[in-house]
Amino acid sequence: MALKRLTQLGVPVGIVMIVVMLVVPLPAIVLDLLIALNITGALLVLMTAMFVARPLDFAAFPAVILVMTLFRLALNVSATRLVLLDGYAGKVIDTFGHFVVGGSLIVGLIVFAILLVIQFTVITNGAGRVAEVGARFTLDAMPGKQMAIDADLNSGLIDEDQARKRRAEVHAEADFYGAMDGASKFVKGDAVAAIIITLVNLIGGFAVGVGQNGMAFGDAINTYSLLSVGDGLVSQIPALLLSVATGLIVTRATGEDDMGSDIVRQITANRMPLRVAGFAAFSLCLIPGLPKIPFVLAGGLMLIASSRVQEAADAPAPEAAAPALASADTPELLAAEIQVDPLGLELSADLIDLVDTNAGGDLLERVKSLRRKIAVDLGIVAPPVRTRDNLELPSRTYAILLFGIEVARGEAPPGCVLAIGDFLGSLPGEPTQEPVFGLEAKWIPAELRSQAELSGATVVDRASVVTTHLAEVVTQHAARLLGREDVRMLTDVVKRSHPVVVEELTPAQLSLGEIQRVLQSLLEEGVSIRDLVRIFEALSLRAARTKELDPLVEAARMALGPAVAAPYLVDKALHVLTFEPQLEQRILESLRPTDHGATIALDPETSHALITRLAQLATDVENRNIRPVLVCAPQVRAAVRRLVHPIVPRLAVLSYQELTGAEQIRSEGVIGAELPAGAVA
Structure with missing residues (x-):
């Protein structure tokens, strides 16, 4: 608990101390310690950026850049204060100003300029551009990623917790790349500030040395200018390390391992590039005047590496590849590949906002x-x-x-x-x-x-x-959507509350397949199968006498009673179309059994006239915003439905016994026995 508390307070206290450094002079020995801490911290950040497997594993990187940049600028201010006041800013800056650049102002300025060019022109500009493009593409891809997550959730591939975690990762990725786009501006601004601070130190040190302290021109340059260059070099080394870390983070693709392992594995994955590079190094030895030993050593290393790659490939590859190829051909995997989704919804690219919760979808x-x-x-x-x-x-x-x-x-x-x-x-x-x-x-x-x-x-x-x-x-x-497994699941649900009903029906009297056919027939006519208990009870009674589909369906409809007509009631009234008794008798006499149930075998002219008249009546009633139903005897109901459904698919066909739920029956038309001339309405 104490460690957690210390961790929570460490960074805020450190930032406050950085601000204090901007206004409070520091002793030279403290400055040396902080400069060493700055360089070491920048190196730590660079190593961390190299060893993460995913950019999001270092999600705090943008904030780290800001803190490290502010820390380095505070050190610049403290060093400038000591250089101008005392002509001495600690051993670290003094060593960089004299030993590292050989005590030469020109060499120091050139090295400093080269570091600035590397950081500002090459690394920082490239990293900034990559961060900007990454942020843009990540934000553009968010709706598609979120839709994919929601689709996997709806299809049952992932659960709610997994979906919540993946959504958080998508938002974190967008926030990270957006923050990196801004953090790259800190790095670029730091490079510009380094140039300005160094120029101010050069001019200010020369002015203080010559004008204020009365030093000779050469002594002023030797004392202040070299210290200013040393300060610039000391600040640019950690700045360059952070710039490289920024470039590595924004160009890092998500992998399974750290950057070093990924680079080595991918470069040495194929022996041919290594061999070509090795022989190319040997061929350069043929150019007159070039030293032979460096190119021979480089080419030899490439060829040795290629031979090792070949040995590694020859040893484990066949054993590792065999199971992979075998597993790819397993029936389970092949069956998973060929499965189709029962129900799907596809959206064009400009309709993604319908499922993007951030856009209100x-x-x-x-x-x-x-x-x-x-x-x-x-x-x-x-x-x-x-x-x-x-x-x-x-x-x-x-x-x-x-x-x-x-x-x-x-x-x-x-x-x-x-x-x-x-x-x-x-x-x-x-x-x-x-x-x-x-x-x-x-x-x-x-x-x-x-x-x-x-x-x-x-x-x-x-x-x-x-x-x-x-x-x-x-x-x-x-x-079509009611499958055999769905029927089993529904049956199991009924069995938990009414076990006797299910045990009596299946498998003793009807199989799941036969029950499925009955339920599908009900659904085809828009009849709800929610009341499975009564449906199963009716099927159990009728199945004792016959297993033909039509009688079973009619028994289930009779058991449901008022529920069949309920969807068509308007103010408790049912608007019906009927046949004249003579026509209905002709239909009953013309019934012929088939493998798919009874059908009506009227002559073609009569059938055509009947369907035409029925379609006309149904259209006239629907134009008055009334949904009619066709009512007939239960013996012919199924056959009549097969006759009229292909032509008038929205017209429901009910039997007289299914009208018990209506308080009023309103006739909207009668199809006559004499067709076509005898039809009356």
């Missing part, structure tokens, strides 16, 4: 809510929706996939909302149709939402359009 949350709503409405657990971007889609387009095949497509233009209504002519925008019901609509700018609502239009945001369209597709294809 909530599509993924709505999709999760949609799965819950489908479970409540239909009684099935919809598979996770695999959401991803698709660069091949046209702009502002989304596509809904079922088992990898596109089944629906729509548009959701950025910056727009969908206005639905009859009086949209005065609103600017792009005319379109609502994707589910085909209503006349218009994509209008989002800022005109209030105006559209005042004009009586229904305004829907883009995420709602996509979610509604997805819900309609799931409802239409619910039968």
